[in-house]
Amino acid sequence: MFKVKTYNKISEKGLSRFNGGDYQVGADLEAPEAYILRSHKLHAEAIPESLLAVARAGAGVNNLPVEDYTAKGIVAFNTPGANANAVKELVLAGMLLASRDIIGGRDFANAQTQITDAADMGKLMEAEKKRFAGNELTGKTLGIVGLGAIGSMVADMALAMGMKVAGFDPALSVEAAWRLPALVERKENLQGLLACSDYVTIHVPAIEPTKNMFNSDSLAAAKDGLVLLNFAREAIVDTSAVLAALESGKLRKYVCDFPEPAVINRSDVIALPHIGASTAEAEENCAMMAANQLRDFLEHGNIVNSVNFPVTTMGPVEGYRLTFSNQNVSGVLGxxxxxxxxxxxxxxxxxxxxxxxxxxxxxxxxxxPTAEVIAAVQAVEHVIRVRVVAAK
Structure with a gap:
């Protein structure tokens, strides 16, 4: 029986993937073989010797000590694309809120509590509605930074709305390229994308090469009046540079999912409380995908959507299966x-x-394999971890 320790509230649709007879699932388990979690931070927690795999029900893994896991042969999974539709729809909402003063119009209407006559209120609304005029998205250019699961869906959506789409992704995979609509204009660098776009939305992971990717130097190349949307991670954007660009008019609006004191209560900032993936459907999809990946690894040794291990799969276990991880140096397999x-x-x-x-x-x-065989494999220089998986 495998023990799966849970952190955060995980969708029951995901947890139901763990068969009751083969799995014990709960928040207070000792010596678990696996973790499943959402945003709980694990950096400060001791790593049990029993732990084989960790599944993050979401795309980002900055809450996991991935390097420590790798050194111990622990597989770290994420769920890329499972929340893509939820983020895509919020990007659309962000663009609409930035292009039309919907929030200002709502606040103005709600403030007219002194008016009791419907006809009088109607006359006032007609007289004042020009204060909240905006512009349409059709015909505008959307720049997408990061053309993976979310970026490609955002591109489809924007094209369907009559927008032009440009994209930049220095690490575009072959699989992602196949998903990308043919009408997306590929840009070779970030500055070229910023210079041609009316809106730019960010969909890259928060890793060292993307830290402060949007800074004073890159934003200097932006088209005047750009709307910048960040539903990726706060570390990708230098907030001080964004504020300076807003003051100068280089940026017209900044829409983000990561509020901080410097951007609160600004009329040119729409800050949301990290709700990009906060839909019932996204939470269910992420939980089910994370659970399925853990099951496939625990029961068969297969690895898909790991952030630290290579994609490695074989069919169902017919007899007995041995897996091992090792430092990638020559001679180990031999x-x-x-x-x-x-x-x-x-x-x-x-x-x-x-x-x-x-x-x-x-x-x-x-x-x-006998205990002698397992011990001999474990003793091979550069081998990190050995595991035996038996057929049910």
Missing amino acids: NVLSIFKELDVNVIDMVNKSRGDLAYSIIDLAEM
């Missing part, structure tokens, strides 16, 4: 296979993948 030959272990099938400094192997064996 040394393991030599042990199998020496100890008369019959290999049925295998797959070996690498990612950066880490490698991972799945090997199907004809018989259950």
